[in-house]
Amino acid sequence: VPTVEWTGDGVRLIDQTKLPDEETYVTCRSAATVAKAIRNMVVRGAPAIGATAAYGAVLALRERDPEAALAAIRASRPTARDLFWAVDRVTAASDPLEEAHAIARESVDACRRIGHLGAALLKRRPRVITICNTGALATVDYGTALGIVRAAHETGLEPSVLVLETRPRAQGARLTTWELARFGIPFRLLADGAAGRAFQEGLVDVAIAGADRIAANGDTANKVGTYPLALLAREHGVPFYIAAPVSTVDLATPDGAAIVIEERPEAEVTTFAPPGTRAWNPAFDVTPAALITAIITELGVLKPDNLASLRPAMAR
Numbered sequence: 489v490p491t492v493e494w495t496g497d498g499v500r501l502i503d504q505t506k507l508p509d510e511e512t513y514v515t516c517r518s519a520a521t522v523a524k525a526i527r528n529m530v531v532r533g534a535p536a537i538g539a540t541a542a543y544g545a546v547l548a549l550r551e552r553d554p555e556a557a558l559a560a561i562r563a564s565r566p567t568a569r570d571l572f573w574a575v576d577r578v579t580a581a582s583d584p585l586e587e588a589h590a591i592a593r594e595s596v597d598a599c600r601r602i603g604h605l606g607a608a609l610l611k612r613r614p615r616v617i618t619i620c621n622t623g624a625l626a627t628v629d630y631g632t633a634l635g636i637v638r639a640a641h642e643t644g645l646e647p648s649v650l651v652l653e654t655r656p657r658a659q660g661a662r663l664t665t666w667e668l669a670r671f672g673i674p675f676r677l678l679a680d681g682a683a684g685r686a687f688q689e690g691l692v693d694v695a696i697a698g699a700d701r702i703a704a705n706g707d708t709a710n711k712v713g714t715y716p717l718a719l720l721a722r723e724h725g726v727p728f729y730i731a732a733p734v735s736t737v738d739l740a741t742p743d744g745a746a747i748v749i750e751e752r753p754e755a756e757v758t759t760f761a762p763p764g765t766r767a768w769n770p771a772f773d774v775t776p777a778a779l780i781t782a783i784i785t786e787l788g789v790l791k792p793d794n795l796a797s798l799r800p801a802m803a804r
């Protein structure tokens with residue numbers, strides 16, 4: 489299932505708000521519709537947002553007021569670094585469409601490499617806990633944290649997965665389960681609050697999560713609930729890995745405190761509450777670098793305090 493695809497006159501997205509019930513697609517033919525699709529999470533996950541924004545920037549550059557169109561894309565969601573990185577790359581390129589295609593292609597290559605490097609860190613029959621959706625749906629293909637699970641499966645390591653439901657948008661319950669079932673990888677779904685019990689019961693060998701933005705000191709913004717997962721992993725002596733492409737690493741942001749954390753509508757949280765209930769809905773949290781065992785990128789497995797070693801490769 490292609491998550492993000494150029495059609496010749498627009499960008500086609502699998503509508504992730506409809507999964508797993510319906511497999512439908514929407515085609516965005518203007519920068520404004522791309523921005524809306526990102527904001528409403530028709531497409532979500534940092535690398536998928538990046539590739540979509542890249543094609544959105546191609547459309548923006550063809551419109552009457554490119555600056556306004558690009559601004560709308562940049563304003564769609566604040567936290568995923570890939571969005572801004574992709575728009576910058578496309579707008580600086582001599583051939584914007586070719587650049588957007590390159591971003592999409594490179595993203596798939598990066599995910600496969602992350603999968604390969606990550607799987608090499610796992611023992612046989614690893615029991616993995618993960619949050620949100622970091623699979624093919626969150627990328628152009630293959631996935632990051634879930635790509636590692638997929639690579640482990642493909643190489644016969646027989647992984648199994650504890651999937652955190654990931655309230656309030658339920659990306660774990662709706663999307664990760666859907667992907668794992670398609671690949672025939674065993675999994676069980678957990679309410680977010682059950683994570684602690686899973687560690688206490690000794691059901692977890694390794695925790696792997698994705699990232700939306702990784703600051704220069706290794707502090708990492710990812711789906712809300714990632715920080716408590718990292719705390720649990722530390723408390724129980726379980727390794728906690730972040731898997732992300734270099735496009736998610738933001739060396740211009742010194743630390744987690746400088747990362748903009750998106751706050752989404754209260755209505756996403758109040759589904760089960762009495763009418764009029766007020767809510768607070770931060771979409772992401774920041775896991776301090778000290779809780780991260782390693783960051784798995786396509787350029788290697790790095791200690792979180794060693795991201796500066798990426799600088800020469802990132803400058804190219």
Ligand code: MRU
Binds near residue numbers: 534619698699771
């Ligand atoms: O709000 P979302 O669904 O866009 O959040 C996604 C995540 O937090 C993912 O873990 C992250 O973007 C990495 S996706 C490979």
